[in-house]
Amino acid sequence: MSDDERARAGESHKKMFAEGRAALAPYEAAGRLHFFTGETALFPEITAIPAPGHTPGHSFYRIASQGQHVLVVGDIIHAAEVQFSHPDVTADFDADPAQARATRQRTLAELAETHELIAAEHVSFPGLGHLTQNGSGYQWTAQPYQGAVTKAAE
Template identity: 50%
Template sequence: MTLRSPWGRATLAACLTAVTGLSSTPAQASAPQVKTQAPGYYRYMLGDFEITVLSDGTVPQEVEKLLHAPPAKVQSLLSAAYLTSPVETSINAYLINTGTALYLVDTGAGELFGPAGGHLVTALRAAGYQPEQIDAVLLTHIHGDHSGGLMMAGKPVFPNAVVYAHQREAAYWLDAANVAKAAESHKPYFQEARAALSPYVAAGKLKTFEGNAELLPGIWTQEAPGHTPGHTFYVARSQGQKLVFWGDIMHVAAVQFADPSVTIQYDVDSKAAAAQRAKAYADAAKQGYTVAGDHVSFPGLGRLKAQGKGYAWVPVNYAIPR
């Protein structure tokens, strides 16, 4: 059965306009779509430490061409996460305010990815800080999407900061003799590393370390070589709470949490990288501490729990710091 108005369409439309103030004329868009995000920052309290996640942007990745796994398997795991390739991959960095010092873990890509990256400084300022306030930059490794943000427009972005990197990491990327021995796809990374770090080296502001030890008050180093020769986790501890900054222990969450054995072309040593990932996942799931992933969807903070032969990612619960 069809319901009909006893008044007729014209009369009904006039009544509706009079009562609601709404015209029956189709609405027109009054402005173009903006298609931007707000400056990306997110606060998280770790004991007495304030952690601010900073988004440098997202970059599309054709992951089925990068991961060492059958494309059909990659497609299946992406589909299970409601994703398709190319996958927009987050570039995250992390600011640690201990109350007495500001430490920045990784710097984003700077100008290396064009408009896809280079948003870290905007996010930093929106979060209430200035680049000149950073006391130390802690590099998990020296790939361009982690160290490229050290330089912008030919100038050091963090002029008052000391830059820390593992001794093996600095030695590998800053030694020109290693270029010839590197895989062809990795060779541009050496030039990017020198461009990012040279001004800090010249100013005596690059400091290296080895081993697992307290590097700065409340911040420990944890060696995790494989992805690169000196790839390092940083561990922040405050009031009995622990946060591990993972750097590039993984790149594609939908695939590498479900199957940690899957490696990626970006690894300098894929076998060692897979072993470090297996160890890191198992420890995080067993201990239940929070981890920070540079390429996990922003803000990249969460915990792991074992699930079948892999792991499930549990993002941190959203909260307003108090």
């Protein structure tokens, strides 16, 4: 949403600003768009955590419920098969590759140590799992999918 950030963006990223603005326009028109900076409790159960480098304002979200939590890591990983083994590899999608690399390296190290449940958008279904250290990289262990089928109320 920032004209200053758009002006600093590389040519390949400038169109993303227009796309983002178009996607958010209905929320802005309805008065439902609210900006935040830094670590922010959006709701008692959801905290936004700055994760700079991918895009301006890129954030993780920690969702808590009944004493458990999951960290939604957004676009910290684009190619799991490469970046878990080589967290120093960046993608063209990163607006600030050096910052994205530093954020990824720091975050993956922390997650391997804490074994916190992770939700990762660019990781194969179900996209939920845990990390462990594997040499200079990381090993992803998917959380088994446990779907339940129930009979609909008649």
